[in-house]
Amino acid sequence: MRIVAADVVVTSPGRNFVTLKLTTDEGLTGLGDATLNGREQAVVAYLREHVVPLLLGTDPHRIEDTWQSLYRGAYWRRGPVTMAAIAAVDVALWDLKAKVAGLPLYQLLGGASRERVRTYGHANGRDVPELLDSVRARRAEGYQAVRVQTGVPGLQTVYGVHTGEAIARPTHRALPLVEDWDTPAYLRHLPTVLEAVRHEFGPELPLLHDAHHRLTPVQAAKLGKDVERYDLFWLEDCTPAENQEGFRTVRRHTTTPLAVGEVFNAVVDYQTLITEQLIDYARSAVTHFGGISPLKKLFDFAAMYQVKSAVHGPEDISPVGTAAAIHLDLAIHNFGIQEYSGHTDLTNEVFRHAYTFTDGHLHPGDAPGIGVEFDEELAAAHPYEAAYLPVNRLADGTVHDW
Known part of the structure; x- marks a missing residue:
C-alpha cells in the first residue's frame, strides 16, 4: 500500500x-x-x-x-x-x-480502559446572575463538570465571556478585537464569583477556572491559595507556561490542582512540570502536539508522576481532532477529563462523526478508523475567511497576555 x-x-x-x-x-x-x-x-x-x-x-x-x-x-x-x-x-x-x-482507532491503542469519557463544558456570564444561568444551561445539556468564567467589574470585554454562540471565536474583521484587563480587579473578584457558584450549586459540582496565562507566579500563588476553600477541580493556565520554574512558586503556596499545556507542542515543554510534580493535568491537544503518537507517549510519561490527561478541546479544533482525542482518552490509563465545547450543526455536517455525547460523556463509536467522514462538496461551499483572535491590553495600553 x-x-x-x-x-x-x-x-x-x-x-x-x-x-x-x-x-x-x-x-x-x-x-x-x-x-x-x-x-x-x-x-x-x-x-x-x-x-x-x-x-x-x-x-x-x-x-x-x-x-x-x-x-x-x-x-x-x-x-x-x-x-x-x-x-x-x-x-x-x-x-x-x-x-x-x-x-475503531482506540482498539489499536490498547483497547478501552473505560466505558466512556468524562467531559466538562463552558459556562460564562457578564455578571454573576448570567453566569449562574449559564451553569444551569450546561447542566441541562448533561455536563457534570463546568468551567466558569465571568466578567470583571470595570472591564468591557474579558476572555471566556461572550454574547454569541462561541467562546473565543475569531473575529472576522480587518484588525483583532481588543480586550481589556486589570489583574488586581480580577484577583479581588474571582473568589466572590466562586463563592456564589458554590452557594447555588453546592460542593459536589466539579468547577474549573481558566486564568489564561495572565498572572505572575506570585499572583497565581495568591489566587490558588485564596480559592482553596471553593475546592476547584483545577486552576488552568495560572501563569505563562513557558516559565516552567514559575510553577514551583505556585505549588509551594497552594493545594489547588493545576492544569497547563494547551500552548505546548513538545514533551520538553513539560519536563520540569511533570518530573517535579508541579502540575496535576497535562492539557495539550492532539492537533497541536504532533498527533496521537507523541501525545500518548507524553501521557505514559506523565503517568509515572501521577499527572493525568486533560486534552484541549475548543471549538477551533475540528471534529477530526476531537475524534482523535476521544479515542486516545478511552484507551489511556491516566485519563483525567476531556474539554468539550461541541461544534455548530453546520460544522458537524461538514465533518460527520461517529462520536456521541450523552450525559456529559463522550464515546468515539465503533466505526473503523477515527470515525469521521469529510463532506468536501459542502466544505467547498464555505471557503476560508481571514480572522484574528483578540489581543489584550492593560488600561495604559500595554499589550498583555491573551
Whole structure:
C-alpha cells in the first residue's frame, strides 16, 4: 500500500478548519486536523509546500518512521506550525491503519480502559446572575463538570465571556478585537464569583477556572491559595507556561490542582512540570502536539508522576481532532477529563462523526478508523475567511497576555 494523494482543504463552516486527506492506491482515505486558530494559512503552506511532497509514494503503515522523519528531518523542530502539520499526518495515518484493520482507532491503542469519557463544558456570564444561568444551561445539556468564567467589574470585554454562540471565536474583521484587563480587579473578584457558584450549586459540582496565562507566579500563588476553600477541580493556565520554574512558586503556596499545556507542542515543554510534580493535568491537544503518537507517549510519561490527561478541546479544533482525542482518552490509563465545547450543526455536517455525547460523556463509536467522514462538496461551499483572535491590553495600553 502506498500514499498516492495528499490534499489540504481549508473550510469555514462558521470558523476556519484545516484538513489533510491522505489517499492510498487501494482507495482508502485518512483524515487529519491541522487547524491553528488565526494562523491557518501558515500550516496550509507548510503542508502543501514542504510535507505533501515527502508523503507521496510512502508506506502509510510506517507511522513512527514518518513522524520522526518529519520532526527530525526538517532540522527546525517544534513550534505550533510544524507540530500542527505533523499532527495532521500522524492522525491521518492512524485513521488509515485502523481502517485497514477494520477497527475503531482506540482498539489499536490498547483497547478501552473505560466505558466512556468524562467531559466538562463552558459556562460564562457578564455578571454573576448570567453566569449562574449559564451553569444551569450546561447542566441541562448533561455536563457534570463546568468551567466558569465571568466578567470583571470595570472591564468591557474579558476572555471566556461572550454574547454569541462561541467562546473565543475569531473575529472576522480587518484588525483583532481588543480586550481589556486589570489583574488586581480580577484577583479581588474571582473568589466572590466562586463563592456564589458554590452557594447555588453546592460542593459536589466539579468547577474549573481558566486564568489564561495572565498572572505572575506570585499572583497565581495568591489566587490558588485564596480559592482553596471553593475546592476547584483545577486552576488552568495560572501563569505563562513557558516559565516552567514559575510553577514551583505556585505549588509551594497552594493545594489547588493545576492544569497547563494547551500552548505546548513538545514533551520538553513539560519536563520540569511533570518530573517535579508541579502540575496535576497535562492539557495539550492532539492537533497541536504532533498527533496521537507523541501525545500518548507524553501521557505514559506523565503517568509515572501521577499527572493525568486533560486534552484541549475548543471549538477551533475540528471534529477530526476531537475524534482523535476521544479515542486516545478511552484507551489511556491516566485519563483525567476531556474539554468539550461541541461544534455548530453546520460544522458537524461538514465533518460527520461517529462520536456521541450523552450525559456529559463522550464515546468515539465503533466505526473503523477515527470515525469521521469529510463532506468536501459542502466544505467547498464555505471557503476560508481571514480572522484574528483578540489581543489584550492593560488600561495604559500595554499589550498583555491573551
